[in-house]
Amino acid sequence: MLTTADVPDRDRTAFWNEAVSRTLVPMEVSPRGDGPFDGRIVTDRLAYLQVSTVEADAQRVSRTRALISRSSQAPVAVGVQRSGTATLVQDGRRAEVGEGDLVVYDTTRPYSIDYPQRFTTHVFQLPRRTLSASDTALRSVTGNAIRTGDGFGAILLPFLTTLASSADGHPPAVANRLAGMVVELFDTLITEETRSRGREADTPNHLVQRVRDHIDRNLGDPDLSPERIARAHGISARYLHRMFEGEGTTIGRLIRQRRLEECGRELARRSRTAPTVSAVAQRWGFVSPAHFSRAFRAAYGVSPREWRDRCAGRPEAGLPLSTG
The missing domain is CATH 2.60.120.10 (Jelly Rolls)
Structure with missing residues (x-):
């Protein structure tokens, strides 16, 4: 207790x-x-x-x-x-x-x-x-x-x-x-x-969820795009974008956000043989290491290497990083 x-x-x-x-x-x-x-x-x-x-x-x-x-x-x-x-x-x-x-x-x-x-x-x-x-x-x-x-x-x-x-x-x-x-x-x-709740699989709410699941399953594909996602679900790219207007984001931002989250999680994981930053970025669909570093810093305020080093040095896995 x-x-x-x-x-x-x-x-x-x-x-x-x-x-x-x-x-x-x-x-x-x-x-x-x-x-x-x-x-x-x-x-x-x-x-x-x-x-x-x-x-x-x-x-x-x-x-x-x-x-x-x-x-x-x-x-x-x-x-x-x-x-x-x-x-x-x-x-x-x-x-x-x-x-x-x-x-x-x-x-x-x-x-x-x-x-x-x-x-x-x-x-x-x-x-x-x-x-x-x-x-x-x-x-x-x-x-x-x-x-x-x-x-x-x-x-x-x-x-x-x-x-x-x-x-x-x-x-x-x-x-x-x-x-x-x-x-x-x-x-x-x-x-x-x-x-x-009577939700059918083809209602807008469920379609949004299916798209989110599809994105999560395909984050490592560098060619993942709104057009390919729309084709995979039998809808137009215009309808796909319209569905996400009420989600407070766009398809492109959602893909980038989910990739950054997975990269951040992997870089924070303790391991004797930690992968390189470029390997993590590539695994989650980033083609350009420079673009990944800029996007990561914009999202988390530090570079991917700084993030990994700080997480590796924290005393307890899973606790928030010190801002002091």
């Missing part, structure tokens, strides 16, 4: 930022109150599943692209709101979360969560590879509040609540079986939610 109880008032915000980033994923945490901040995190492991209970004062947490690129791991998370309320924003959607609601969020993409008053939440984190749900199905449920008054959510809520309070102390064989049950339940939840 990590708690601010024994931390001097002046140091509590910094302590809480580090505690949250170490326990969950690297995030920026901004307390909302004026008085001394109070919070605690209790975490247990259940095989490959991590179960954490967070009880804290009002705050806002943000998972930014820069923090994502520094993370060696990026699990899928399911939150169970036990008390208080929250507002989750991810993938352009805004979810108002009340007591008893569930939310799914993918830590490989930016998100923010606002907690306007003191709250308690259970956070279940599991590796993306354990879920059989497609990227499109997963993206369709992120940024939405899942009610638990009836349907599958009503079945899932008591199980998750009980598991959160008794996750530790199980023999390895039992822990593995329980973790497997949770994965199956989450897969079912994603499937049911996707079906209940």
Whole structure:
């Protein structure tokens, strides 16, 4: 358990930022109150599943692209709101979360969560590879509040609540079986939610998601372009550009952004035989090393080599880099 109880008032915000980033994923945490901040995190492991209970004062947490690129791991998370309320924003959607609601969020993409008053939440984190749900199905449920008054959510809520309070102390064989049950339940939840929302594969929202998935699968192709993406999905380049007008970006910017994120993540990874900067750039679709360096510096404020050196020297993998 990590708690601010024994931390001097002046140091509590910094302590809480580090505690949250170490326990969950690297995030920026901004307390909302004026008085001394109070919070605690209790975490247990259940095989490959991590179960954490967070009880804290009002705050806002943000998972930014820069923090994502520094993370060696990026699990899928399911939150169970036990008390208080929250507002989750991810993938352009805004979810108002009340007591008893569930939310799914993918830590490989930016998100923010606002907690306007003191709250308690259970956070279940599991590796993306354990879920059989497609990227499109997963993206369709992120940024939405899942009610638990009836349907599958009503079945899932008591199980998750009980598991959160008794996750530790199980023999390895039992822990593995329980973790497997949770994965199956989450897969079912994603499937049911996707079906209940009635989203057809050819609706604009799903087409945007399919395009995003296509881009992620083909980032290493230097010839990836809006025209080729449009042809692969049977639409015109003009319609493709129009679809992304509401996404706050363009296809070209999205491709460059995703390539830079993957390059940043690979350069930050600790390894005895670290690849060269030019090799990383080429692997993620950058033809010109000079163009890659300029684009990387514009996005992250340092050169690729400086980024790699700073990440290699930080004391704890996955923690935000010092700006001092």
